[in-house]
Amino acid sequence: xxxxxxxxxxxxxxxxxxxxxxxxxxxxxxxxxxxxxxxxxxxxxxxxxxxxxxxxxxxxxxxxxxxxxxxxxxxxxxxxxxxxxxxxxxxxxxxxxxxxxxxxxxxxxxxxxxxxxxxxxxxxxxxxxxxxxxxxxxxxxxxxxxxxxxxxxxxxxxxxxxxxxxxxxxxxxxxxxxxxxxxxxxxxxxxxxxxxxxxxxxxxxxxxxxxxxxxxxxxxxxxxxxxxxxxxxxxxxxxxxxxxxxxxxxxxxxxxxxxxxxxxxxxxxxxxxxxxxxxxxxxxxxxxxxxxxxxxxxxxxxxxxxxxxxxxxxxxxxxxxxxxxxxxxxxxxxxxxxxxxxxxxxxxxxxxxxxxxxxxxxxxxxxxxxxxxxxxxxxxxxxxxxxxxxxxxxxxxxxxx
Numbered sequence: 414x415x416x417x418x419x420x421x422x423x424x425x426x427x428x429x430x431x432x433x434x435x436x437x438x439x440x441x442x443x444x445x446x447x448x449x450x451x452x453x454x455x456x457x458x459x460x461x462x463x464x465x466x467x468x469x470x471x472x473x474x475x476x477x478x479x480x481x482x483x484x485x486x487x488x489x490x491x492x493x494x495x496x497x498x499x500x501x502x503x504x505x506x507x508x509x510x511x512x513x514x515x516x517x518x519x520x521x522x523x524x525x526x527x528x529x530x531x532x533x534x535x536x537x538x539x540x541x542x543x544x545x546x547x548x549x550x551x552x553x554x555x556x557x558x559x560x561x562x563x564x565x566x567x568x569x570x571x572x573x574x575x576x577x578x579x580x581x582x583x584x585x586x587x588x589x590x591x592x593x594x595x596x597x598x599x600x601x602x603x604x605x606x607x608x609x610x611x612x613x614x615x616x617x618x619x620x621x622x623x624x625x626x627x628x629x630x631x632x633x634x635x636x637x638x639x640x641x642x643x644x645x646x647x648x649x650x651x652x653x654x655x656x657x658x659x660x661x662x663x664x665x666x667x668x669x670x671x672x673x674x675x676x677x678x679x680x681x682x683x684x685x686x687x688x689x690x691x692x693x694x695x696x697x698x699x700x701x702x703x704x705x706x707x708x709x710x711x712x713x714x715x716x717x718x719x720x721x722x723x724x725x726x727x728x729x730x731x732x733x734x735x736x737x738x739x740x741x742x743x744x745x746x747x748x749x750x751x752x753x754x755x756x757x758x759x760x761x762x763x764x765x766x767x768x769x770x771x772x773x774x775x776x777x778x779x780x781x782x783x784x785x786x787x788x789x790x791x792x793x794x795x796x797x798x799x800x801x802x803x804x805x806x807x808x809x810x811x812x813x814x
Contacts, residue, residue: 427455
């Protein structure tokens with residue numbers, strides 16, 4: 414089992430489903446993991462800390478102070494110790510606290526300190542789960558990069574029948590095991606990702622650009638890193654930040670700078686993802702001083718920028734896998750498929766500005782993937798972090814098919 418010797422931090426909140434935590438701890442320990450349990454005080458009303466301590470072979474923490482001597486439970490150390498944190502069950506109250514940073518208990522404070530991947534398994538009654546506030550909390554948590562284990566359907570404690578049951582412990586174990594398996598699936602790969610807009614200078618003050626936020630490219634970089642890849646992120650101007658020992662970031666402004674950075678050591682990359690929104694043209698000349706307003710009209714002579722994906726596509730090697738992005742407003746599928754062939758992509762991701770909540774600036778996206786093999790994959794509107802995961806899953810399947 415891929416979780417052997419992994420450090421698993423299990424958070425248990427106050428739901429009737431907390432009894433399943435005993436089964437989950439037992440499965441983790443049986444699979445060879447080291448398990449540390451944190452419980453909210455409400456959770457102790459449903460299952461005792463003694464039970465989970467006995468099964469985990471570790472003390473269970475419920476408060477910031479762990480004994481009468483006033484010894485502090487260091488939530489920061491707990492967060493750093495874990496290879497993975499999972500909160501199961503996660504009640505509606507806990508989801509809200511996690512989403513908005515209300516660190517009024519040890520469980521949430523530890524979550525906020527954790528640097529490891531976090532899985533969240535909600536459990537609540539049907540109507541609570543369907544309430545817009547909970548849907549929004551889950552969207553927020555997903556946008557932070559957390560992994561959501563969907564609740565299952567069946568008979569609920571209220572007597573209703575529907576979605577809201579905590580996922581069965583065996584299914585949670587499988588999700589965690591699959592994560593660790595995936596976490597090393599790209600450990601021997603080098604990935605180039607371009608992200609964000611380019612700014613083409615008019616003068617020292619003004620530029621020509623676009624509305625790209627870089628969120629999709631950065632989400633793709635995070636996903637590649639989560640799979641063990643070494644990533645070179647070439648980023649245009651954006652307010653986003655990301656840090657990881659396997660990440661190199663090159664910050665650029667203009668298209669030519671992005672091309673120079675992307676083309677350097679190009680042969681070393683196994684996969685290239687061109688997610689940047691690169692300006693097609695730049696001013697033919699850049700004024701050395703701020704251009705003063707002189708009249709009603711102003712004309713700027715423009716010259717074409719280098720087409721980064723097209724240029725690099727001409728020197729792409731058979732073992733390299735290239736993914737392009739297309740943002741279209743008309744003849745969307747036709748234009749995307751034309752770029753797929755013309756730029757020597759193996760896959761192209763089509764964005765449409767016609768879908769509400771997709772495209773520039775949003776935390777969500779809705780895309781369609783077209784492959785050189787003529788396969789087509791349509792993804793529903795979801796967070797860009799989830800879209801990034803789906804794209805990498807599709808790439809893996811395409812490579813191995």
